[in-house]
Amino acid sequence: MRTITGVRLICDSAKARGISVSDCLEGTGITEQDLQQDDLKLSSQQEITVIENYVALAKDSIGLGAEIGSQMHVNVFGIWGFAILTSPTMRTAFSTAIDYVQLSFVLAKLVFKETDEGGELVFDMSELPSAIEPFVLERHAMVTLNFFKEGVSQSVLSDLYLKTTISEPGHLKQLSDVLGIKVKGSMDCHSLVIPQYLLDLPRPKSDPVTLKFCLEQCDAMLSQELATEAQPNEEKLIEEKPWTERVKEVVLDDITIEKTLNMVASQLSVTERTLRRRLSEEGTTYRELYADIRLTIAKQLLEASCLNVDTVSWRVGYAEPASFVRAFSKKFGCSPGSIKKHC
Structure with a gap:
């Protein structure tokens, strides 16, 4: 389950492009009036359907996901985002993000691994429709970069790069332009590669006490989420926060x-x-x-x-x-x- 925020951002972008919001919401059971309800919760499948509709309706799909991701800063993610932000290092931040990923807007499966190249945050989209992979990749990569940008110099970003299965040169060039980092195509997975030295670099907004408080809140929210999922009633469109x-x-x-x-x-x-x-x-x-x-x-x-x-x-x-x-x-x-x- 996820909040309405992600879908609302997509619909706002669609409207700005002259695309009908009702067309974006087709097949989801969500109405335009529902978008104004801050306490509305959706299933991941509903959000996937909105993305499928938007990508199909947009004339140029490259950059759509990055545009949405650029608007998803820490405050959009609530306690999950603050827990990541106040983590002592990027290594621990990735661990926190994955441990509590159910509290986020993430659609791909996140896996963190270390290789000779450095740390890799892998975006596993094997269970998502192939048509929306580029959108989800852009959005996830941009959100991760937003967290990196919190309190670090812009020059640090030049040491990061994105690996992707995409092979078309023109697409790769546009993807690099919209994300602002280097992109390597024709790879075996989608992942953001982070140099080793950045993984243990102290985070500028690290705060152990605030982090402890946030993690306690995350634990409580996750327990509530799991308890709700265990209920026999599967109709959980609306869940008040x-x-x-x-x-x-x-x-x-x-x-x-x-x-x-x-x-x-x-x-x-x-x-x-x-x-x-x-x-x-x-x-x-x-x-x-x-x-x-x-x-x-x-x-x-x-x-x-x-x-x-x-x-x-x-x-x-x-x-x-x-x-x-x-x-x-x-x-x-x-x-x-x-x-x-x-x-």
Whole structure:
């Protein structure tokens, strides 16, 4: 199961090209009105059908997948994306991505292996229709490159290259142009090749405490997903994602920035009033949820790192350390200084 986001991006691109959205959705059971429902979940087969329709309707299929992939940055993937982003190295990032791939938009099977050339992230599309392979390859490669671009120099990308089974020279040239990296054709698989030195290079946004929090959330979401799959009822078109989880994802996108209800509502494409109501229905308020997220991260930082109280206060978005100390003491019944790890 996956959110509507991927299909919505395809339909937006189709509309910009003068292609009928209803034609893109043909055979899926999804309506144009459904695209506005953020809580809608689809099966992978429904998304595959949309891609098949789009590729068949578009005049030039090269670049379609890269165009969609370029719009799929970390925040689009929620907790899964943040877990990858805060991993210490690309090696561990790939491991995290594969472990929790069910929480993503990935359609190909991901396999990571190491060869004499370096690390290879293989996109196994053996179970996908051949007509959509180029689209899926472009989208997956571009999304992976988006994660690479987070905090690293553009020059690093020149050391990466894509291997593909595609052999037509013109196609390979266009593919290289749209992705911005070298492409080697007539290979035995589709894979992104990463030099060895990049695999263990420290990631600029690595944060062990935030990563731990994200992985815990991923475990909880995956358990819920597996439990749902085990149910006998196979009709699971719509599955609501809790609003508390959506808010957590937005807040964790950059926890160092203090975020108002209006800012979060805007990122979730709802009004403040709607977000307030949704959270109330789930038994909480934005103020309570926001404080709980920040203070939980702060407590983990104090317990696991040598950061001082002022630094932790700033890291979780408090402008004034005094406000942080008061909020922390009220929630946990002790001062942040009393549990600070001493190094």
